[in-house]
Amino acid sequence: MKRFVLLAALACCMGDVQAQNEKGGFSIKPVAGVNISTLGNTSTGLYHTKVGMTGGIEAEYGVTNWFGLSLGMLYSEQGAKLKGGAYAIVTENNQQTIVATTIKGKLKATYLNLPLLANIYIPKIKGLALKTGVQLGILTSSKMNTDIAIASASSIPTGEIQFIDQTNQPTYQEESFSASDVCKSVDVAIPVGISYEYKNISLDARYHFGLTKIDKTENPDTAHNRYLSLTLGYRFHL
Numbered sequence: 001m002k003r004f005v006l007l008a009a010l011a012c013c014m015g016d017v018q019a020q021n022e023k024g025g026f027s028i029k030p031v032a033g034v035n036i037s038t039l040g041n042t043s044t045g046l047y048h049t050k051v052g053m054t055g056g057i058e059a060e061y062g063v064t065n066w067f068g069l070s071l072g073m074l075y076s077e078q079g080a081k082l083k084g085g086a087y088a089i090v091t092e093n094n095q096q097t098i099v100a101t102t103i104k105g106k107l108k109a110t111y112l113n114l115p116l117l118a119n120i121y122i123p124k125i126k127g128l129a130l131k132t133g134v135q136l137g138i139l140t141s142s143k144m145n146t147d148i149a150i151a152s153a154s155s156i157p158t159g160e161i162q163f164i165d166q167t168n169q170p171t172y173q174e175e176s177f178s179a180s181d182v183c184k185s186v187d188v189a190i191p192v193g194i195s196y197e198y199k200n201i202s203l204d205a206r207y208h209f210g211l212t213k214i215d216k217t218e219n220p221d222t223a224h225n226r227y228l229s230l231t232l233g234y235r236f237h238l
Contacts, residue, residue: 025062026238033231037078040226046084052077054229068119078227079107105146109183111137115191127197137187144182187212202233
């Protein structure tokens with residue numbers, strides 16, 4: 001009798017594992033959540049994190065009980081906040097003047113992301129999976145809004161950068177750029193993440209390392225997309 005109870009309990013456990021990722025099984029999972037994004041691989045210090053939304057659907061095929069392949073289609077809001085400044089020394093008629101600039105703004109970019117992932121399920125920790133793969137991002141829209149203050153001073157500023165002109169008033173220049181002027185239309189990234197699933201409810205965290213230099217302006221920066229996505233999903237077995 002004890003052996004029968006033990007075998008029955010083991011069978012139930014195996015059934016739960018297969019329900020999570022059954023060999024030959026197919027499932028779909030709607031997901032929704034947030035992105036915390038910025039632009040990395042740059043030395044300007046101009047880019048800072050911003051928060052956006054993400055959501056879509058992923059489909060997974062179970063190659064084995066511990067390994068699956070998934071393909072997703074996700075709407076993703078990315079980009080960065082812009083905040084910083086710079087100065088240049090201009091010499092005219094043997095007189096040096098400091099010409100300073102501050103920039104404040106935001107780059108808003110939305111992508112249709114197609115992640116292809118390998119999902120490795122940890123046998124000893126039920127519901128836990130590690131994942132990585134490659135992601136193709138197709139730019140659907142982007143816009144950069146900036147407020148640029150240009151001024152001159154007689155000495156190099158220190159502390160927080162707040163530049164003013166000769167009348168102690170900053171001079172502002174507003175700029176706005178469209179998608180075709182700012183970002184490349186395709187972005188390739190490597191996602192690395194972890195997920196935990198309980199009763200078909202899945203919590204997923206992924207960090208995305210962009211491989212593409214996204215800037216397509218005349219003097220391109222070396223910036224790449226960098227962002228963390230946190231999503232909640234529900235798996236439907238088909």
